[in-house]
Amino acid sequence: MPTFSLKNDRLLEVTLMNEKVSALAGAMVAYEGQMKFEKLVLGGEGLFGALRRAVSNEGMPLMSTSGSGKVYFAHDAQTISILPLQNEKLFIESRNLLAFDQTLRTSTAFQGLRGGSGSGFFTTTVEGNGNVAVFSDGNLIRLEVSPQWGPLFVDPDAFIAYKGNIQQEFHFDVNWRTMIGQTSGESYQLKFTGNGVVFIQPSELKS
Amino acid sequence: MSNTAATLYNPSNLPSNDNINDYSYCVDVRGQMFVRNGKMIAYYGQLRFEALGSVGLAGLINRAFNSASYVSDFIVINGQGKLIVGDNGNNIASYNLENGNLTVKADNLLAFEDTLRCQESVVEGYLTIIGSGLFLASSCGPVMFAVPPICVDEQALLGWADTPCPSYRYDYSYVQSTLSHIGAMVGIGASGEEKQLEFKKIGNDDMVLIQSSESNLRGRDMLEKILAMLPGLDHDDAQAVYSNLYNRIHGQQ
Numbered sequence: 470m471p472t473f474s475l476k477n478d479r480l481l482e483v484t485l486m487n488e489k490v491s492a493l494a495g496a497m498v499a500y501e502g503q504m505k506f507e508k509l510v511l512g513g514e515g516l517f518g519a520l521r522r523a524v525s526n527e528g529m530p531l532m533s534t535s536g537s538g539k540v541y542f543a544h545d546a547q548t549i550s551i552l553p554l555q556n557e558k559l560f561i562e563s564r565n566l567l568a569f570d571q572t573l574r575t576s577t578a579f580q581g582l583r584g585g586s587g588s589g590f591f592t593t594t595v596e597g598n599g600n601v602a603v604f605s606d607g608n609l610i611r612l613e614v615s616p617q618w619g620p621l622f623v624d625p626d627a628f629i630a631y632k633g634n635i636q637q638e639f640h641f642d643v644n645w646r647t648m649i650g651q652t653s654g655e656s657y658q659l660k661f662t663g664n665g666v667v668f669i670q671p672s673e674l675k676s
Numbered sequence: 677m678s679n680t681a682a683t684l685y686n687p688s689n690l691p692s693n694d695n696i697n698d699y700s701y702c703v704d705v706r707g708q709m710f711v712r713n714g715k716m717i718a719y720y721g722q723l724r725f726e727a728l729g730s731v732g733l734a735g736l737i738n739r740a741f742n743s744a745s746y747v748s749d750f751i752v753i754n755g756q757g758k759l760i761v762g763d764n765g766n767n768i769a770s771y772n773l774e775n776g777n778l779t780v781k782a783d784n785l786l787a788f789e790d791t792l793r794c795q796e797s798v799v800e801g802y803l804t805i806i807g808s809g810l811f812l813a814s815s816c817g818p819v820m821f822a823v824p825p826i827c828v829d830e831q832a833l834l835g836w837a838d839t840p841c842p843s844y845r846y847d848y849s850y851v852q853s854t855l856s857h858i859g860a861m862v863g864i865g866a867s868g869e870e871k872q873l874e875f876k877k878i879g880n881d882d883m884v885l886i887q888s889s890e891s892n893l894r895g896r897d898m899l900e901k902i903l904a905m906l907p908g909l910d911h912d913d914a915q916a917v918y919s920n921l922y923n924r925i926h927g928q929q
Contacts, residue, residue, distance in 0.1 A: 530927045607699035607765040610718075613686035618720055627717035627762060666684060669718050671700030671762030 471570055473551045473600040481542040481549050481568060481602050485535070491575075492542050492568035494530040502538015509533050529563045529593065533571065542568050547604035552630070552668070556598055560637075561630035563593040565670075570599030605629055605670035612667045622658045626673040633665015687720045687758050693770065693810060700762045701770060701812055708736060708790040710750045711761060715786060721757020728752060742795045743803055746782055752790075761787060764894040766814040767887075773811070779804045780835035780885070783893060786812040799842065802835065817888035824875040824882050831890040833873055837883040845874035 472484040480498070483490050491509060509531040534540055543549070544567055552559060560578060569575070574596045595601050603609070614621050614635055622640060631637070640660035661667050683689075690702045703709065705723060716725070728737060728747050736752065753759060761768070763786055771778060773792065782803045788794060788811035797804045805811055813819075815834050822828075827845060836842065875884050909917065 607762065608697045610696055610700060610760070611682075611684045612718060613684050615686065618687050621718060621720055622723075623718040624714075624716055667718075669760075670765075671697065671717060671760075672765040673714055673717060673762065 470572070470599060473568075473570075473602055475549060475551065476541060478548050478608075479543055479546050481551070483534075483540050483542065483568060484538075485540065486537050487535075489533055489535040489571040490540070490568055491531050491533055491571050493544060493566065494532045496542045496544050496567060497532075497534065498541045498543045500534075500538060500540040502536060504534055504536040504538060504540055507533045507535075529566065529575075542602070544604050547606060548608050548670075549602055549604050550609040550668075552601045552603060552632075554595065554597060554599055554601060554632070557632050558594055558596040559601060559630055559632045560592050560594055561601070561603065562628065565603045565605060565629045566593065566595075567602040567604045569595055569601040570597075573597040573599045573601065603629060603668070605668075606672035607670055610669050610671060612669065614661045614663055614665050614667055616662075616664070621661045621667055623661065623667060623669055624673050625657070625659055627669045627671070628659055628667070629670055630668040631661065631665060633663065635661050635663040635665040635667070637661055690720075690758050690760075695768060695770070696760065698767050698818070699765050700760055701768045703759045703761065703787065703810075703812075705753055705755060705757050705759050707754075709753045709759075709787060710741065710790065710794070711753050711759075711787040712763070712785065713749055713751050715761045715763050716753070716759060717762040718760045719757050721755065723753055723755040723757045723759060726752045726754060736790060740790045740793050742793065743782075745796060746794075746803065749782075761812065763814040766816060766893050767818055768812055768814050769819050770810060770812050772809075773805065774808050776808075776837065776881075777804055777806045778811075778835060778837045780813050781833070784813045784815060784834055784887075786814050788812070813885075814893055815887035815889075816891050816893055820886045820888060822884045822886055824877040824884055826884055827872040827874050828884060828886055829890060830871070830873055831892075832886050832888075834885040834887045836875065836885060838879045838881045841878065842873045842875055845872050847871075 471488045471490050474482050474484075476482045485502075485504075494508065497506065549567060554573065576594050576596070578592055578594045609629065612621055612623075614631075614633070638660045640658045685696070690696070692702070692704050695701050700717065705721070726733060728741065728750055730752070733752055741747070741750070768786060779797045779799070779802050782801050785794075785803055785805075788805060789809035791809035792805050792807045792811060795804050795806065796802075813834065819834055875882070906914075906917075
């Protein structure tokens, strides 16, 4: 399995031994050893998967890196975190995906209607055993979702990913004051219930 | 890997009125609080968000928010819960006032408790917080605390506490050069640092807050600045900007 480690909090180091890793196209900053970089035809999800991405606007310009040695990835000096998956499914905004073990399966999942944040109706899923590297605007914050804490509400632009047995809903804090045009700016949030972990960034700008 | 990134937070172990990391802060909301519009990133508990113009908040506004120019910048959060605020990855610091006053740059004020009173400062673009309670301010880079007398670059100034009275101070050579027309024409003395804010020491608790950067907060007015600069581009430059933006929007490198 390719080894993921952080050279510093903004630089990802992946060690490959005749293995493959998928990464955001153009995110490679340096490499040691023998490496080959190829555009992932149809995003590695086959024709149907590529069609779904085209339709769902969860576009992921990915490249495949293969070989032996060390390869370094970074993106706009954003903070990078490694999320290890153990037979789990991660629901992630494709805009925050930096690199992942190519043995992991990716797909798109319908998440229902999502308002003005522009993140679309779909989210990307990454499933299996291996590492995923995500980037965020500031250090990633992990929040636990459990029935004992009640629902967790998150600003759609701060949301990055979740895993576990979680239900996601759209929460509209609309009252008659909002209706007459005095919006609080927080009238629409993501609501998470169930059991699992939600990952957010300390920023409401899209990274 | 930083420690905070590995911690799994829930309402029982989230900091109570403290930073989660440099860029995010967790507030224990019990009652009412003013927060800058759109800076909530997550919360547990029962919280409601209301615009300052809402009917029913008139008493609160009258008591705590005496700053007509900034009404649309803040909302009122009501209820009980753990509120996490973030500000575009800007550094966040908290300040506890006890029967005191602190003046901060209006753009940098992030949140304040309803036990405090917020008024417009005589220095334009600054708000004075008076009373006792907690407030949050964001800054571009960590905040440095300095004791007057001190001269500060206008862009780096975040605020000041107690009684120091800021006034502009010009370098002598700059004043000279503007006095002579020739000097003004050739731009002598334009080092970029010829005009500073000078703070005199008056009280014992005087304090000046300086951010470690001369840039504005991330995510504030950047679009306005860019749009204002666009008419100055010639055709080739505009083409270069267009293709750069096109590639960025369509996710190519």
